[in-house]
Amino acid sequence: MKVNFYTSQREYNEKKAEFDKAIFDVIEKGSFILGPNVTKFEEEIKNYTGAKHAIGVASGTDALVIASHILGFTDGKEVITSPFTFLASTSCIAKHNAKPVFVDIDEETFEINTSKLEEKITSNTAGIIPIHLFSQMNNMDKIMEIASKNDLRVLEDAAEAFGMRWKGNGDSYKHSGTIGDFGIFSFFPTKTLGAYGDGGMIVTNNDDLAQKTKMFRVHGASKKYHYDYIGYNSRLDSIQAAVLSVKLKYIDEAIKKRETIANWYMDKLSDCEYVRFPKIKGDQKPVYYVFNILAEKRDELADFLKENEIGYSIYYPIPLHLQKCFSYLGHKKGDFPVSEKISSEILALPIYPEITEEEVDFVCETIKKFYRK
Ligand SMILES: *Cc1c(COP(=O)(O)O)cnc(C)c1O
Numbered sequence: 001m002k003v004n005f006y007t008s009q010r011e012y013n014e015k016k017a018e019f020d021k022a023i024f025d026v027i028e029k030g031s032f033i034l035g036p037n038v039t040k041f042e043e044e045i046k047n048y049t050g051a052k053h054a055i056g057v058a059s060g061t062d063a064l065v066i067a068s069h070i071l072g073f074t075d076g077k078e079v080i081t082s083p084f085t086f087l088a089s090t091s092c093i094a095k096h097n098a099k100p101v102f103v104d105i106d107e108e109t110f111e112i113n114t115s116k117l118e119e120k121i122t123s124n125t126a127g128i129i130p131i132h133l134f135s136q137m138n139n140m141d142k143i144m145e146i147a148s149k150n151d152l153r154v155l156e157d158a159a160e161a162f163g164m165r166w167k168g169n170g171d172s173y174k175h176s177g178t179i180g181d182f183g184i185f186s187f188f189p190t191k192t193l194g195a196y197g198d199g200g201m202i203v204t205n206n207d208d209l210a211q212k213t214k215m216f217r218v219h220g221a222s223k224k225y226h227y228d229y230i231g232y233n234s235r236l237d238s239i240q241a242a243v244l245s246v247k248l249k250y251i252d253e254a255i256k257k258r259e260t261i262a263n264w265y266m267d268k269l270s271d272c273e274y275v276r277f278p279k280i281k282g283d284q285k286p287v288y289y290v291f292n293i294l295a296e297k298r299d300e301l302a303d304f305l306k307e308n309e310i311g312y313s314i315y316y317p318i319p320l321h322l323q324k325c326f327s328y329l330g331h332k333k334g335d336f337p338v339s340e341k342i343s344s345e346i347l348a349l350p351i352y353p354e355i356t357e358e359e360v361d362f363v364c365e366t367i368k369k370f371y372r373k
Contacts, residue, residue, distance in 0.1 A: 003350055003359045005311025006190045010354035015246065022242040032238050034218075041241040042201075044248050049175035051183070051203035053210035056236025057217050060159040060186025063200035064092035064129075066216050066232055067182040070209060071153040073098040077126035082112040083319040083331075084339040085131045089157045090320050098126065100329065102321050104336040108279040111138040113338075118146055127153035132161035132176050134290040134315070134348075135262070136280045140166045140179045147180075154180030159200075161185075162193040163255045163287040173285070177203050182213075187236075187244055192258070192289045193251055195240040257353035258288040264357060265291055265349060268364035274371045290315060291351040296371075298345050304370040310363055313348040 012019055026037055038056050045054040057063045073079045074096035081090055083102040093100045101120050106113050110133050117128070128147055130138040140156075147154045158164070158177035162185050165173040177183020185191075187199035204210050212229075215222055220231030247254075269275050274296040280286045292315070295301050305312050319339040321331035333340065349363055 001359065001362045002309040003311060003355070003363055005313055005348075005350050006352055007354070008189055008194070008196070010352075014354070015250075018246050019243060022246050023239055026239050026242050034235050035238045037238045037241040037245070038236050041236070041245050041248070044245060045185075045201055045203065048248065048251075049178055049203060051175070051178045052205040053203065053207070053213075055202045055210065055213045055217065056241060057200045057202060057232075058234040058236065059198040060184055060188060060200040061088040061092070062232065062234040063184035063186070063202045064088050064155070064157060064159075065095050066213060066234065067155050067184055067202055068092040068098070068129075069096055070212050070216060071127055071155060071181060073126055073153075073155075076124065078122060078124045079127050079129060080112075080117060080120050080125060081129040082131060082339070083321040083336050084110055084316065084342060085133065085157070085320065086159070086316065087320065087323070087325075088159070089129055089131050090326070093129065094326070100320075100326070101125070102331070102336060104338045105342065106281075107338050107342070109136060109281050110134065110278060110342060111136070112143075114139055114142040114146070117143075118150075121146075121150050121152070125150065125152060127155060127181075129155045129157055130180070131157040131159075132164055134160060134278065134292055135286045135288045136278075137161060137164050137166050137176050137282070137284050139282055140174070144179060154182075156180040156183040158183045159186035159188075160191060160289045161287070162191065162289075163251060163285075165285040166283070168283050168285045178205065181206060181209060187240065192255065192287055193244065193247055195247075196243050197237065197240050199236050199240040199244065201236065254353040255287050258351055259286075261351050261353075261355055261360060262288040262291050264360045265293075265351075265364065268361065269293070269367065272364075272368050272371060275367065288351055290348045292346050292348050293367075294342070294345040295347050295367075296345075298347055301367065301370050302347060305363075305366060308366045310366055311350050314346065315348055316346075317343055319343050
């Protein structure tokens with residue numbers, strides 16, 4: 001049996017008529033740049049997340065770069081983040097010559113270790129970028145407390161965290177991305193809410209930051225051909241917005257299915273002593289964007305899965321402090337031991353709403369077969 005790590009085709013085939021209509025409507029109307037589809041989707045994101053403002057941009061990466069720029073993560077300022085993440089969470093700091101300052105992660109949840117965060121704050125620190133990775137949010141109470149005590153700006157990298165909520169399911173919950181000064185989402189196709197191409201969103205509850213963001217995505221223009229800032233050309237594409245509006249209608253159902261699949265994995269692998277699961281901590285509602293295991297002999301297991309036509313992924317094989325592009329920061333192996341250890345053990349298994357229980361069974365049986373060898 002072949003099991004894809006990810007496929008968009010099953011969902012597309014299930015809802016083909018709806019997706020086709022959404023896409024062709026945009027083409028027929030001919031409003032391609034920041035037209036009604038983008039505005040409609042931004043309204044829907046505001047309603048879903050509770051954010052006061054939602055501004056569609058070209059990708060999650062652009063969202064991080066623009067938000068960092070506006071928050072003044074520039075010119076020698078220091079910004080605290082974790083090295084165990086996707087490149088874009090840190091390249092947005094370096095892009096305008098601010099300095100990434102890394103803090104290691106919690107061994108069980110992979111979030112930034114907030115007990116080690118304050119010792120890295122200097123008079124030059126401008127902000128914190130917490131990253132809500134895989135299936136759970138950072139401890140936002142603690143981060144906001146540290147930020148307010150030290151007058152720091154907070155940019156939540158919620159690229160992977162669509163649907164995740166701090167304070168769980170209670171009435172007073174806050175959606176990921178809506179707690180800091182800015183939050184960003186990515187609509188990269190594999191993400192929980194994924195487009196048929198690139199896309200991203202910046203959310204904020206601050207009117208001034210929102211106004212500036214709207215200017216920054218159109219070259220810094222306050223009105224047509226009047227440029228207040230040197231900005232960007234970075235808009236959420238209208239066709240992608242139309243696709244995303246369709247997907248958002250079904251997102252709660254999709255999130256529930258991801259949870260069911262994660263439970264299948266945890267159940268079916270519970271008797272496998274060579275595999276551990278990350279923990280979810282704090283009062284929050286997790287969303288299984290990724291389902292990870294921590295595996296003994298990870299690389300050999302990965303090869304075995306490949307031989308058996310099972311897709312997998314490794315997020316992330318090399319922590320950012322050891323990447324060539326950040327060698328100028330002067331870090332070496334051993335500087336962030338938890339990140340380095342997790343990088344060598346972590347393995348992501350296929351999880352998408354359309355995967356079948358039979359496929360999950362096959363993945364789990366294959367893993368157990370590997371350790372019986
Ligand atoms: C996907 C991702 C991004 C970047 O999003 P793109 O839309 O691919 O540019 C940033 N940060 C994290 C943690 C991500 O997973």
